[in-house]
Amino acid sequence: xxxxxxxxxxxxxxxxxxxxxxxxxxxxxxxxxxxxxxxxxxxxxxxxxxxxxxxxxxxxxxxxxxxxxxxxxxxxxxxxxxxxxxxxxxxxxxxxxxxxxxxxxxxxxx
Amino acid sequence: xxxxxxxxxxxxxxxxxxxxxxxxxxxxxxxxxxxxxxxxxxxxxxxxxxxxxxxxxxxxxxxxxxxxxxxxxxxxxxxxxxxxxxxxxxxxxxxxxxxxxxxxxxxxxxxxxxx
Numbered sequence: 001x002x003x004x005x006x007x008x009x010x011x012x013x014x015x016x017x018x019x020x021x022x023x024x025x026x027x028x029x030x031x032x033x034x035x036x037x038x039x040x041x042x043x044x045x046x047x048x049x050x051x052x053x054x055x056x057x058x059x060x061x062x063x064x065x066x067x068x069x070x071x072x073x074x075x076x077x078x079x080x081x082x083x084x085x086x087x088x089x090x091x092x093x094x095x096x097x098x099x100x101x102x103x104x105x106x107x108x109x110x
Numbered sequence: 111x112x113x114x115x116x117x118x119x120x121x122x123x124x125x126x127x128x129x130x131x132x133x134x135x136x137x138x139x140x141x142x143x144x145x146x147x148x149x150x151x152x153x154x155x156x157x158x159x160x161x162x163x164x165x166x167x168x169x170x171x172x173x174x175x176x177x178x179x180x181x182x183x184x185x186x187x188x189x190x191x192x193x194x195x196x197x198x199x200x201x202x203x204x205x206x207x208x209x210x211x212x213x214x215x216x217x218x219x220x221x222x223x224x225x
Contacts, residue, residue, distance in 0.1 A: 032212045034213060043114075043201050043216035044153070046214075089152075097143070098214060099155075100152060101152070
């Protein structure tokens with residue numbers, strides 16, 4: 001089955017700086033890679049996703065890159081703001097089901 | 111759309127009691143997933159249904175756990191008997207598989223505490 005590794009487990013950055021979270025996956029058949037943001041007491045919410053036929057995708061301050069050869073993908077958040085503080089999960093999907101990484105607790109320091 | 115609805119939001123019970131968690135998926139979605147989240151193990155897929163049929167239950171911890179989906183708009187996850195190690199947040203998610211969409215939409219979760 002699929003195995004997704006996510007790093008770091010905790011990331012602290014100064015407000016306004018950039019944050020990068022990295023994930024690797026094991027199954028080359030995986031073709032869909034979503035990122036979820038989970039705030040305290042809530043369920044994970046999709047913030048951006050990328051499919052295997054695309055190398056990069058941007059949505060305002062967030063971007064995701066995918067390297068299929070190396071089987072890794074990353075989430076980039078620029079100009080971080082206090083409301084970006086949350087736990088972020090990467091995931092990889094084949095035809096059905098998602099395998100999640102263990103999550104990254106992002107802390108934005110004022 | 112109201113999104114995925116889960117009930118109850120919080121449940122406190124004593125070891126040995128039966129616990130039933132409920133989920134209403136987003137209307138029109140044909141797939142439903144049950145996850146368990148703990149600090150130690152993160153988000154784990156327990157079981158998923160496609161068109162009300164259980165497809166993969168390999169993540170269900172043991173026979174004490176069972177899940178049903180009697181129709182397209184309702185699913186239950188039952189734990190009987192419950193144990194303290196079952197304490198976790200249980201999420202339900204839904205999506206439309208087979209329509210080119212894999213995005214899963216999560217409910218708010220049920221926080222279960224077994225004493």
